[in-house]
Amino acid sequence: MPDAPARLREQQLRLTRHLRDPQGQPAPDGMDDRRLQVYRELLFNNLASLLEGNFPVIRKVLGEDGWTSLVRAFHRDHRCQTPLFPEIAREFLRYLEATPDISPGFLPELAHYEWVELALQIHEATAPEPDPSPMDDADLLDGPLAVTPLAWPLAYRWPVHRICPDFQPESPPPVPTLLLLRRQSDGSVRFSELSALAWRLLERIAESPSLTGRQQLQQLAEEARVADPGEFLVQGAALLRQMRGSGVVAPAAAIAD
Numbered sequence: 001m002p003d004a005p006a007r008l009r010e011q012q013l014r015l016t017r018h019l020r021d022p023q024g025q026p027a028p029d030g031m032d033d034r035r036l037q038v039y040r041e042l043l044f045n046n047l048a049s050l051l052e053g054n055f056p057v058i059r060k061v062l063g064e065d066g067w068t069s070l071v072r073a074f075h076r077d078h079r080c081q082t083p084l085f086p087e088i089a090r091e092f093l094r095y096l097e098a099t100p101d102i103s104p105g106f107l108p109e110l111a112h113y114e115w116v117e118l119a120l121q122i123h124e125a126t127a128p129e130p131d132p133s134p135m136d137d138a139d140l141l142d143g144p145l146a147v148t149p150l151a152w153p154l155a156y157r158w159p160v161h162r163i164c165p166d167f168q169p170e171s172p173p174p175v176p177t178l179l180l181l182r183r184q185s186d187g188s189v190r191f192s193e194l195s196a197l198a199w200r201l202l203e204r205i206a207e208s209p210s211l212t213g214r215q216q217l218q219q220l221a222e223e224a225r226v227a228d229p230g231e232f233l234v235q236g237a238a239l240l241r242q243m244r245g246s247g248v249v250a251p252a253a254a255i256a257d
Contacts, residue, residue, distance in 0.1 A: 047075055054089040055114045060165050089115050106158040113160035117189050120181055125149035140240055141214035144252040145205050150183040151248040153202045209252055213240055
């Protein structure tokens with residue numbers, strides 16, 4: 001039967017389409033619906049359980065019905081680009097970011113906020129050990145610095161770190177939410193809020209790694225049009241020392257090594 005492989009492929013495609021969309025795609029002819037129900041529930045429940053572990057806040061915000069509807073839509077409409085389980089959360093994020101008029105509007109950024117914690121936990125990069133010892137300003141300011149690979153400055157339109165069932169803003173506030181995500185030596189991940197100047201300093205260091213710490217602070221002072229550049233340099237050096245001690249920044253040579 002020369003057409004057997006083609007018919008088998010068509011039957012497999014009909015089966016997978018049905019499992020992804022039981023309401024919209026008929027099952028292949030001759031298949032027992034009771035057995036199909038086992039597969040339908042197994043696939044969907046495994047996917048929902050996996051995503052719930054990655055996005056617990058979204059699950060709580062949407063409630064049971066809203067969460068189930070969202071997962072079903074993802075299961076039905078999205079074509080994943082990877083078979084790896086740790087990447088399914090990233091695929092879910094891609095789906096939300098590509099869905100027009102998603103509601104609530106904060107959903108894509110909230111998903112990113114929840115996903116990025118997992119992304120940093122499994123990131124393969126290593127960073128220099130935090131150095132709590134004092135550094136004099138000459139060593140800190142006269143050489144180029146780098147943001148360590150396990151410290152990620154993040155900027156959101158929505159206050160993602162505050163969203164919960166009791167706080168669901170309808171529009172983003174005028175001021176962005178600036179956060180720092182960093183993985184500690186014990187593998188745990190911590191979020192902290194950043195001031196606009198601290199976030200911009202980290203952004204500048206990433207953008208211009210050849211500049212010394214002093215040059216970074218001087219140019220940041222010009223950007224911010226501070227009234228007393230000398231005092232700003234003193235406070236900026238203290239901030240850099242704190243960031244160095246917590247493993248957020250390090251000498252560029254140490255990162256390269």
